[in-house]
Amino acid sequence: MATCKITHIRLSDECPSTTEKITHIKLSDGDVETIAQAVRYIDDNHVYYYVNSYGNTTEVETVHPYGRDPYIRTKANSTTTDNLLSLPRF
Known part of the structure; x- marks a missing residue:
């Protein structure tokens, strides 16, 4: 089982409201993955996480909405916005 820290994101929309x-x-480690790859790895029990500016770690989970492509988001924590959207773009 691998453990991967997400450091940057690429978006399909310049003003995203959702992950x-x-x-x-x-x-x-510099590797770039598509969301489809990340979803597959997380669903295979690999651990992906995000670290905020305070050094707090939050695990990432997959979401499989009916009729739409699966995506990733951080697990529920004390913030109301998703931490992944605060990461730098590449």
Whole structure:
């Protein structure tokens, strides 16, 4: 089982309101993955996470909405906005 830190995101929309707009992620080792790849790995029990500016770690989970492509988001925490959208773009 791999553990991967997400450091950057690429979006399909310049003003995203949801993580469904994330198309690619960049990991701390420099690898770039599509969301489809990340969903597959997370569903296979790989651990993906995000670290905020305070050093707090939040795990990433997959979402499989009916009739739409699966996507990723951070697991529920104390914020109302998704932490992944605060990451730098690449």
